[in-house]
Amino acid sequence: MDSIERLTEFFRQFPGIGPRQARRFVYFLLTRDREYVKGLMESVEKVRQSVSICTSCFRFFTKEKASIHAGVFSSSSICQICSDTSRDTSLRMIVAKDADLEAVEKSHSYHGLYFVLGGNIPILEKNPEQKVRLRELNKLMESVGNRASEDKNNEPKKLKEIILSFSTNSEGEHTTLTIKQILEPFAEANGFKVSILGRGLSTGAELEYSDGNTISEALKNRS
Ligand SMILES: [Zn+2]
Numbered sequence: 001m002d003s004i005e006r007l008t009e010f011f012r013q014f015p016g017i018g019p020r021q022a023r024r025f026v027y028f029l030l031t032r033d034r035e036y037v038k039g040l041m042e043s044v045e046k047v048r049q050s051v052s053i054c055t056s057c058f059r060f061f062t063k064e065k066a067s068i069h070a071g072v073f074s075s076s077s078i079c080q081i082c083s084d085t086s087r088d089t090s091l092r093m094i095v096a097k098d099a100d101l102e103a104v105e106k107s108h109s110y111h112g113l114y115f116v117l118g119g120n121i122p123i124l125e126k127n128p129e130q131k132v133r134l135r136e137l138n139k140l141m142e143s144v145g146n147r148a149s150e151d152k153n154n155e156p157k158k159l160k161e162i163i164l165s166f167s168t169n170s171e172g173e174h175t176t177l178t179i180k181q182i183l184e185p186f187a188e189a190n191g192f193k194v195s196i197l198g199r200g201l202s203t204g205a206e207l208e209y210s211d212g213n214t215i216s217e218a219l220k221n222r223s
Pocket of ligand 1: 054055056057058059078079080081082083
């Protein structure tokens with residue numbers, strides 16, 4: 001494999017990129033000057049160093065720099081949303097991916113916590129737990145159960161509602177139904193509600209590309 005083919009293979013693994021586009025990326029890079037390529041490589045490296053995954057909601061977040069001069073990043077494993085004490089911890093919204101969470105954040109209509117599932121569940125998938133974070137979701141639900149059985153004043157507010165916010169295409173609908181089934185026994189045992197984002201989102205709509213007003217309406221119309 002020559003070096004052009006090798007780099008093409010890397011780009012081919014990007015979501016939505018076919019072999020021809022991958023090759024175009026390679027030729028594009030070849031036309032750029034050294035500075036551009038150097039900047040790109042440094043940015044990739046930096047993003048790997050400074051971004052980690054939140055152990056509570058599983059979103060990617062940029063760790064704050066503890067010391068800008070030393071370039072050392074803090075080792076916090078909890079993201080800025082999860083550690084924000086002004087957020088309503090009685091609400092948890094489950095979304096498929098980080099881009100969906102960002103769209104909801106931009107709408108400024110939701111102030112609870114999140115859980116990023118890591119994708120939609122493919123319709124004919126036999127082992128969905130290998131594709132998305134079902135084990136992690138189960139763990140979260142178990143911790144909700146444990147918290148409900150304790151009674152402490154300093155504990156975060158009891159979970160009141162989980163909002164399922166998936167796209168309205170067939171995979172999104174399938175994911176909503178599957179997750180609802182998983183959550184129902186926990187909801188019954190711990191007295192929280194499971195709601196689904198209202199269909200203010202038109203059929204086939206992707207949460208990621210919905211504007212703030214649409215998301216805000218869909219939130220109001222959840223059922
Ligand atoms: Zn988080």
